[in-house]
Amino acid sequence: MSDMAKTKPMRRKTTKREKKEWVAAYIFIAPLVIGIFVFYIYPFIQNFWFSFNDVNRFNISTFTGLENYKALIKDKELYRTLGNTIKYVIITVPVGICLSILIATLLNAKIRGTSIYRTIYFLPSVTMSVAIALVWKWMYNGEFGILNNILGAFGIEGQNWLSNPKTALYMVMIVGIWMSVGYNMIILLAGMQGISKSYYEAAAIDGAGPVKRFFKITIPMLTPTIFFVMITSIIGGFQVFDTIYMMIGKTSLAYESTQTLVMMFYRYAFDYGQKGYAAAISIVIFAIIMLITIFQFVMQKKWVNYD
Amino acid sequence: MKKNLKYLVTLGLVAIMGATLLTGCGKKQDNKDGNTAGGKTKITFGIWDENQRPTMENLATAYEAKNNNVDVEIQLTPYKGGEYWTKLEASATGGTAPDVFWLNTLHAESYKDGGILLDLTDYITKSDLNLEENYPAALISMYKFDDKIYAIPKDFDTNALWYNKEIFDKAGVDYPTDDWTWDDFVATAQKLKDAGLDAGVYPLAAPLDFQTDYYPTVYANGGWILNADKTETGYEDPKTQEGIQVWIDLIKAGLSPDLATMTDTSADAMFEAGKLGMLLAGSYMTPQYMSNDGINKIINLVEFPEFNGVEPNIINGLGYAVYSGSKNKDAAVDFVLWLGSAEAMKIQGEGGAVISARNDAWQYFAATNPDLNLAAYTNHSDVAYPLPVCKSSAELYDLEANYLKWAYSGEKTLGEASKELKVEADAVLSKMNK
Numbered sequence: 202m203s204d205m206a207k208t209k210p211m212r213r214k215t216t217k218r219e220k221k222e223w224v225a226a227y228i229f230i231a232p233l234v235i236g237i238f239v240f241y242i243y244p245f246i247q248n249f250w251f252s253f254n255d256v257n258r259f260n261i262s263t264f265t266g267l268e269n270y271k272a273l274i275k276d277k278e279l280y281r282t283l284g285n286t287i288k289y290v291i292i293t294v295p296v297g298i299c300l301s302i303l304i305a306t307l308l309n310a311k312i313r314g315t316s317i318y319r320t321i322y323f324l325p326s327v328t329m330s331v332a333i334a335l336v337w338k339w340m341y342n343g344e345f346g347i348l349n350n351i352l353g354a355f356g357i358e359g360q361n362w363l364s365n366p367k368t369a370l371y372m373v374m375i376v377g378i379w380m381s382v383g384y385n386m387i388i389l390l391a392g393m394q395g396i397s398k399s400y401y402e403a404a405a406i407d408g409a410g411p412v413k414r415f416f417k418i419t420i421p422m423l424t425p426t427i428f429f430v431m432i433t434s435i436i437g438g439f440q441v442f443d444t445i446y447m448m449i450g451k452t453s454l455a456y457e458s459t460q461t462l463v464m465m466f467y468r469y470a471f472d473y474g475q476k477g478y479a480a481a482i483s484i485v486i487f488a489i490i491m492l493i494t495i496f497q498f499v500m501q502k503k504w505v506n507y508d
Numbered sequence: 509m510k511k512n513l514k515y516l517v518t519l520g521l522v523a524i525m526g527a528t529l530l531t532g533c534g535k536k537q538d539n540k541d542g543n544t545a546g547g548k549t550k551i552t553f554g555i556w557d558e559n560q561r562p563t564m565e566n567l568a569t570a571y572e573a574k575n576n577n578v579d580v581e582i583q584l585t586p587y588k589g590g591e592y593w594t595k596l597e598a599s600a601t602g603g604t605a606p607d608v609f610w611l612n613t614l615h616a617e618s619y620k621d622g623g624i625l626l627d628l629t630d631y632i633t634k635s636d637l638n639l640e641e642n643y644p645a646a647l648i649s650m651y652k653f654d655d656k657i658y659a660i661p662k663d664f665d666t667n668a669l670w671y672n673k674e675i676f677d678k679a680g681v682d683y684p685t686d687d688w689t690w691d692d693f694v695a696t697a698q699k700l701k702d703a704g705l706d707a708g709v710y711p712l713a714a715p716l717d718f719q720t721d722y723y724p725t726v727y728a729n730g731g732w733i734l735n736a737d738k739t740e741t742g743y744e745d746p747k748t749q750e751g752i753q754v755w756i757d758l759i760k761a762g763l764s765p766d767l768a769t770m771t772d773t774s775a776d777a778m779f780e781a782g783k784l785g786m787l788l789a790g791s792y793m794t795p796q797y798m799s800n801d802g803i804n805k806i807i808n809l810v811e812f813p814e815f816n817g818v819e820p821n822i823i824n825g826l827g828y829a830v831y832s833g834s835k836n837k838d839a840a841v842d843f844v845l846w847l848g849s850a851e852a853m854k855i856q857g858e859g860g861a862v863i864s865a866r867n868d869a870w871q872y873f874a875a876t877n878p879d880l881n882l883a884a885y886t887n888h889s890d891v892a893y894p895l896p897v898c899k900s901s902a903e904l905y906d907l908e909a910n911y912l913k914w915a916y917s918g919e920k921t922l923g924e925a926s927k928e929l930k931v932e933a934d935a936v937l938s939k940m941n942k
Contacts, residue, residue, distance in 0.1 A: 258597045259622040343772040344708065364768035446589075452716040452909045453771045454917055471590050473903045474597075474618055 251480035258474035269481035278465060279482070283489075286461045289374060290438035297378045298430055301385035302423070306415065308386070309393045319390070323383040330380065334447035337376045338363065341448075363448055369455030376444050381437065385430045392426030393419060424505045432497060439490050442467065462486050548579040549839045554596060554609030556587040559795050563859030567852055571843060578839055600624045603833050607840035608847075611659050611829040613650045613897045619829070621899070625658040626830040631841045632657060637848050642866050644823070646894040651827045659827025660848040661865035663856065665791045666821045666892055667720045668884040669693070670809045675785040679703035684786065684810045686884060690725075690754065693786075693813040697763040700785050712786040713775035714755040714764040716909060716916050719822050719895060720788050724812055726751030727893040728820030734896040734904075739941060741904070741933040743926040751815075753922050756915060767916040779803070788812065791873070791885040795861050798877065811884045823892035825865055863889075900940040907932050 215223075252269055254262035273279055304322060308315050325333060340347045341362040349359025362372045400418050409417065420427075442463040449459045462482065470479030555564055561584060568580035583606055585592040593615060599605040600622070611619065619625050632639060639648055643661050651659035671684050681699045684692075697711035705711065714721060726733065731748030734741060742748045758764045765778070779787040780800050789797070789809075798804045812820050828847050830840045846852055850868055857864035857872025863886060864872060870889070874882040898904070911929035914920040 257622060258593075258618055259624060260601045261622065341772075343769055345773070361768040361772045364771040450771055451906055452767070452913050454768060454913055456910060456913075468906070471594055472906070473900070 248480045248483060251477050252484045254477045254480075256476035256480070258476070260476070262477065265477070269478050272478065273481050273485065278460075279462075279485070281457060282460045282462045282465045285370060285459060286439055286441070286463075288370065289377070289441055289461065290435055292371075293374050293377045293381070293438055294431065294434045296374075297381045297385060297434055298427065300378065301382050301389055301430065302420075302427070304382060305386045305389040305393060306419065309390060319387070322386055325380045325382075326384040326387075330443045331447055333380060334376065334444045337372075337444075338448045341372055364454050366455045366458040369449060369453070370459050373441075373444055373448060373459060376448075377438075377441060380444075381434060385434065388430055389423065389426055392423050396422045421506050425507055428497075428501055428505045432494060435493060435497075436490055439463075439486060439493075462489075548577050549836055550579045550581060551608060551836055551840050551843055552581050552583055552606040553843075554583050554585065554592075554606030556585055556592040556610060557861070558584065558586075560859065560861045563856055563861060566855050566859065567847065570852070570855060571846055574846075575842075578843070580843065600831065600833070605831040605833065607831055607834040607836055608844055609829055609831065610662065611651070611827045613824055613895060614901050616651055616658065616827070617653060617897070618899045620653050620658050624832055626832045626834070626837065626841070627656050628658060628660070628830065628841065628844070629656045631845065632660075635845045637845050639848075642848075642850075642868065644865070644867065644890060646823050646892065647825050647865050650825065650894060650897075651829075659829040660844055662826040662828050662847070663862035663865050664823050664825030664889065665863065666823050666885050666889050667724060667788050667790050667812055668809045669786055669812060670779065670789050670793075670797065670807055671786045672779070672782060672784065672803065672807055674782065674806045675700065675705065675709065679705065679785075683808070684813075686811045686881070686887070688810065688813040690813045690815045694758070694761075694763070697758070697786065698761070701763060705785070709783050710765050710778075710785070711763045712758065713770060713778060713784050714758040715770045715775040716767060716913055717775075718905065718908060719824065720790055722752045722755050723822045723893070723895070724820035725754055725815050727822070728815035728818040730816075732896075734898060738898045739937055741930055741937065743930040743933065749922050749926055752912065752915070752926075756918075756922060759916060760918070767913060782806075791863055791882075792861075794877075794880075794882065798880075808879075809881055809884050811887055819888040819891055821888060821892035822895050823889055824895040898937070898940065900936050903936050904933055907936065 251262065253264060253266060255265045255268070256262040308318055308322070339345070343349060343359065343361035343364070346359070346362075348362065352359045360368070363369050396419065400422070401414055404414050404418055440463050441461055445459055445461060445464055446467070449455060453459075463486065466479050466482040466486065469475045469482060553564065553568065555561070561582065564582055568582060572578055572580060585595050596605055596609065605624065611625070616625075637660075639657065639660075644664070647661040647664055648657070651657060651661070669684055669688075673683065676683055679700050680703060681696060684696065693712075700711035723733065726748050729747050729751040731745050731751045732742035733748070755764075759766055764770075765775075770778075775784065775787055776789065776793065776796075778784050779789075780797065780803055782803055797807060814820070828844045830837065830844055834840045848866070850866065853864040853866040853869035854872060856862065857869045858876065860873065860876035862873070863870055870886045874880075874886065876882075907929060911925045911932070912922075915922040915925040
C-alpha cells in the first residue's frame with residue numbers, strides 16, 4: 202500500500218505487475234462492494250423512487266409525484282411519532298453515554314475480574330433484542346412481573362407499566378439504555394486504554410486527584426471516542442423499533458405515546474401494504490438523521506480534541 | 509487510540525457485511541430449478557402453522573400415493589409479525605412463490621388485485637368438485653370476486669364459550685349450557701363474583717377482540733361494521749354501539765379484568781393460568797388449551813350465548829390458492845382440487861387442529877375430542893356472519909383498536925370514541941376506493 206502511494210505522483214506508465222496487483226485488489230474488495238451495492242445502494246435508490254409512487258404489496262407502482270409527501274406533511278401521526286422518537290433520543294443518548302463512560306472508567310481500573318465484568322456488561326449486545334424485549338416485558342408485567350413484586354415488598358403499589366401512557370415510553374427507554382451500555386462501554390474502554398499513561402503520571406506528580414484527572418485528562422482525551430459513540434447512538438435511537446414492536450401491543454393504552462417513526466414506517470410497509478407512503482416516511486427519517494449528523498460534524502470542531 | 513477505533517469500526521462493518529451477505533445468499537434454491545426433481549413434478553406448498561404441519565404432511569403423502577409422479581414440498585413460514593406475507597409478497601414479485609399456498613380473507617382481495625392468484629373458476633367447473641353443494645356459502649363468498657373463484661375453502665373458525673369447571677365448582681355455581689342467553693351469561697358471572705373468587709381470579713374476560721367478542725354481538729344486534737360497497741363504516745349506528753357497549757359494561761361491573769391488565773397479560777394466558785371462569789375463544793385455540801396440562805382436564809365449552817334471540821357468531825376461514833406464476837399450474841390446480849375433496853377434508857378434520865370447511869367433514873373436528881362439547885363451534889355455523897373485510901382491513905382493525913380502547917378504559921364514552929373512529933375509518937375507505 203505505502204509503496205503504491207509513493208509511486209503515484211510520478212505518473213509513469215503502470216507496469217504489468219501493478220495492473221495485476223490492482224486486479225487482485227479489486228477482486229478482494231469485490232464481495233464487499235457488490236454487497237454494498239446490492240443490499241444498500243440499490244435498495245436506497247429504489248426506496249427513493251418508491252417515495253414518489255403509489256406502490257402496492259407486489260411492487261406494482263404508479264407515479265404520483267409528491268402526493269406521498271403532501272399526505273405525510275398533513276398526517277398527525279408523523280408529528281406524534283416524531284415527537285416520541287425525539288423524546289426517546291434526547292433521554293436515552295445522554296443517559297446511555299454517561300452510564301457507559303462511568304462503567305468504562307470503573308472497568309478500566311486495575312481490579313480483579315475485570316474481564317468477567319466486561320463480558321457481563323457486553324452480554325446484552327450479543328443477545329437477540331427480541332428475546333431481551335420479551336424478558337423485560339415479563340418483568341414489567343402488572344400481575345406477575347418481578348418489578349411489581351419488588352415494589353410490593355416495600356409496600357409500594359405497582360401498576361401496568363407498559364399499558365400506562367405516562368410510563369410506557371420510559372420503561373422502553375430503560376431497556377434501550379440497558380442494551381446499548383455494553384457496546385458503548387467497550388468502545389469507550391478501547392479509547393481510554395489508548396490514552397498515554399504519562400499524562401496521568403505527570404498530573405499525579407503535579408498533585409491532581411482522581412476526579413480532577415478524570416475531568417482534565419480522561420474526558421478531553423476521550424472526546425473523539427465519545428463523538429463516535431454519540432453519532433452511532435443518535436442514529437440508533439432514531440431507528441428504535443424492535444423493543445417497542447415487541448413490548449407494546451396494538452390494544453395498549455400506551456400505543457400512541459410509544460409509536461416511533463420506524464414503527465410507523467413498518468406498519469405502512471408491511472401491515473397496510475402501502476410501500477410508497479412507507480418509503481416517504483423512511484426518506485424523512487433518513488433526512489432527519491443526516492441533518493443531525495452533519496450538524497454534529499460541524500459542531501465537533503468546538504469540542505472534539507484530536508491531539 | 510485512533511487506530512484502535514478504526515480497527516473496531518472496520519471489524520464491526522465487516523461483521524455486518526458478512527452477515528448480510530450470508531443471509532442474502534442463504535436461501536437461494538427456493539424452487540428455481542424446481543420444475544422436476546428426479547423425474548417427478550415438484551409442487552411447493554406454503555403454510556404458516558406449525559400445529560398443522562403434521563396434517564399437511566399427511567395430506568401431501570396421501571396425494572403423492574395417488575400421484576406417483578408428484579412430489580409435494582411443504583414450506584413453512586411463521587405467521588407472526590407478518591413474516592409469511594412479507595416472504596410471499598417478495599417471492600411473488602420475484603416469480604418464485606410457492607405453487608400452492610394458504611390464504612386468509614384479510615389478504616385475499618389485495619392479492620387478487622395484485623394478480624398473484626390463479627382464477628380457479630374454469631378448473632372447478634371442469635372438475636367433479638361441486639363447491640356450492642359441499643361448502644357453506646359464507647366461506648365460498650370470501651374468495652369470490654366478480655363471480656370468479658380464487659381459492660378453495662380450507663377450514664373455518666367460529667367462537668364458543670369456554671369455562672373452567674374448578675372455578676364453578678368452588679363457587680357452587682351451575683355450569684354454562686348451550687341454550688344460554690346473554691343475560692344468563694352476565695347473571696352467572698355476577699354469581700361467581702358474589703361467591704367470592706380467589707385473588708386475581710375473574711368470572712370472565714372481555715378483551716378488546718373484534719372477531720371473538722364484539723363483532724358477534726354487533727351483528728346479532730343488527731349492527732354493522734362495513735357497508736356492502738365498502739364505502740362507509742357503521743360505528744355510529746346505535747345498534748353497533750350497543751353490541752360493543754355490553755362488553756364495556758362487563759369491565760365496568762368488575763366482572764372482567766380492566767383493559768390495561770388484559771394488555772399486560774392476554775385473556776388467553778389468564779384463562780390458561782386458571783384465572784378466568786369463562787372466556788370466549790376461537791376454535792383455533794382448542795389445540796393450545798388442550799395441550800396445556802394445567803387446565804385441559806378441567807375445561808369444557810358451550811355455544812356463544814344467544815343475543816336478542818339470535819345465535820351470534822363470526823365465521824372466517826382460510827383457503828388454498830394457486831400462484832398465477834406457477835411453473836406447474838396444472839399439477840398445482842389438480843392438487844388444490846384434491847385438497848377440496850371429501851377424502852382430503854376428512855384427513856384434515858381428523859388432524860384435529862381446525863374445522864374442515866366441507867359440510868360433510870365438520871363432524872371430524874368434534875370427534876377428535878369426545879370429552880369436549882366441540883359441536884358448540886359447528887352447531888350454528890350456517891347462520892354465522894362472515895368476518896367483514898376489505899383491502900384496508902389491517903389498517904381499519906388497527907384504527908378500531910386505537911379508538912375503542914379509550915372507551916374500554918373508560919376515558920371516553922363509546923359514543924365519543926366511535927364518532928372519532930368513524931371519521932378516521934371512513935377516510936381510509938375513501939383513500940382505498942380512490
